[in-house]
Amino acid sequence: MTMKNALKECGVFCTLGNADLDQIEKFSSVEDYQAGATIFTEGTSSQKLYVLQSGKVALQMQLPNQSRVGRRVSVDIVTRNEAFGWSALVEPHLYTLMAVCLEPTRVVAVDAGKLRSLLDEDKRVGYELLKRLIGVVASRLEETRHVLISERLMVV
Amino acid sequence: MSDSTLRVVVASERPEFRQMLAGVVEREPGAVVVGQAENSLRALALARQLRPQVALVDPELPYIAGHESQRLSRMSGLDTAVNISHELPSVAAVLVSNPQPAEAAATGPGDPQLWVYGETAGARMPVRLHDLMAGTPAARRLVFGGIKLGEAVVTRATLAEVADKLVLCGGLGIMGGLGLMVTLVLAGAGIALAAGGAATLLLGFAGKLVASARARAARD
Numbered sequence: 496m497t498m499k500n501a502l503k504e505c506g507v508f509c510t511l512g513n514a515d516l517d518q519i520e521k522f523s524s525v526e527d528y529q530a531g532a533t534i535f536t537e538g539t540s541s542q543k544l545y546v547l548q549s550g551k552v553a554l555q556m557q558l559p560n561q562s563r564v565g566r567r568v569s570v571d572i573v574t575r576n577e578a579f580g581w582s583a584l585v586e587p588h589l590y591t592l593m594a595v596c597l598e599p600t601r602v603v604a605v606d607a608g609k610l611r612s613l614l615d616e617d618k619r620v621g622y623e624l625l626k627r628l629i630g631v632v633a634s635r636l637e638e639t640r641h642v643l644i645s646e647r648l649m650v651v
Numbered sequence: 652m653s654d655s656t657l658r659v660v661v662a663s664e665r666p667e668f669r670q671m672l673a674g675v676v677e678r679e680p681g682a683v684v685v686g687q688a689e690n691s692l693r694a695l696a697l698a699r700q701l702r703p704q705v706a707l708v709d710p711e712l713p714y715i716a717g718h719e720s721q722r723l724s725r726m727s728g729l730d731t732a733v734n735i736s737h738e739l740p741s742v743a744a745v746l747v748s749n750p751q752p753a754e755a756a757a758t759g760p761g762d763p764q765l766w767v768y769g770e771t772a773g774a775r776m777p778v779r780l781h782d783l784m785a786g787t788p789a790a791r792r793l794v795f796g797g798i799k800l801g802e803a804v805v806t807r808a809t810l811a812e813v814a815d816k817l818v819l820c821g822g823l824g825i826m827g828g829l830g831l832m833v834t835l836v837l838a839g840a841g842i843a844l845a846a847g848g849a850a851t852l853l854l855g856f857a858g859k860l861v862a863s864a865r866a867r868a869a870r871d
Contacts, residue, residue: 530795531793571726595729597729645723
């Protein structure tokens with residue numbers, strides 16, 4: 496699958512036109528990772544926005560201290576066609592989570608600096624992409640809330 | 652249980668996957684399942700309590716106990732494997748991906764084979780549980796792998812199914828044969844009865860003829 500097609504199948508980029516995707520493809524690259532590899536760690540500069548083509552990636556949060564639940568907690572698992580590393584589009588552009596591959600993983604990595612420049616230059620593309628991104632983030636938040644409630648009800 | 656027995660804890664919310672993991676252990680001589688956990692908290696508790704050498708963990712393990720239909724965060728497998736390997740460095744923690752539905756459908760319900768990812772990207776290496784204990788504890792801390800459903804055992808399963816069908820067919824054949832034999836015996840008795848009846852009937856008609864002849868002679 497070409498990078499352009501991979502972007503097109505992702506919920507964040509799917510409404511962009513071919514010309515816009517061609518532009519984004521120019522500053523994107525395919526990256527492969529082994530199972531267990533770390534794609535990025537929290538606190539580091541978020542230079543890329545990722546779209547998962549194959550494999551599975553766990554997003555983990557570092558706990559301040561060693562606790563009953565351990566040092567790290569997985570807060571999400573990214574599957575095919577999902578975007579991750581959203582911090583690349585949100586100031587201060589630092590990753591807030593750590594991304595660890597659960598399986599051999601292939602991603603399309605979009606250069607965040609160039610993507611931000613494109614969004615600044617072309618407000619239409621910027622509006623469309625951020626609108627989609629907010630939609631995806633909102634649905635993830637909704638799912639997290641349901642899980643939170645479900646688990647809390649069980650503890651009572 | 653001897654000292655050389657390899658002690659294994661398996662962890663998955665899904666009973667069928669736990670069974671599959673336990674099957675991997677049971678088929679390996681000298682390995683035994685000492686505990687089964689359905690969530691992360693239980694898996695950690697069992698690892699601390701039972702001190703296994705190997706922990707086989709489903710990546711989609713929920714953190715706490717719940718029903719399969721409930722919307723739990725089923726993503727604690729990695730955390731569990733990491734925590735076990737950090738807290739108990741002698742344990743080889745294996746994160747075991749479930750076979751994909753398409754893969755399972757293609758191979759059928761065969762004997763599962765454990766594999767781990769090799770050095771080459773994406774390479775899958777079949778592995779024995781005892782092999783996981785090789786090397787230093789640091790080297791075996793956390794391993795990523797999966798389950799493959801073996802084709803050889805699928806053949807064995809097919810043979811077993813065929814044998815079952817043969818037994819069923821044989822039983823039905825015996826039952827049918829016995830029924831036929833009873834029918835034939837009864838048919839023989841029926842023929843004899845009918846023959847006797849016919850002879851009796853003829854005798855009766857003959858007697859009637861003789862009686863009417865005598866009556867006619869007496870009138871004349």
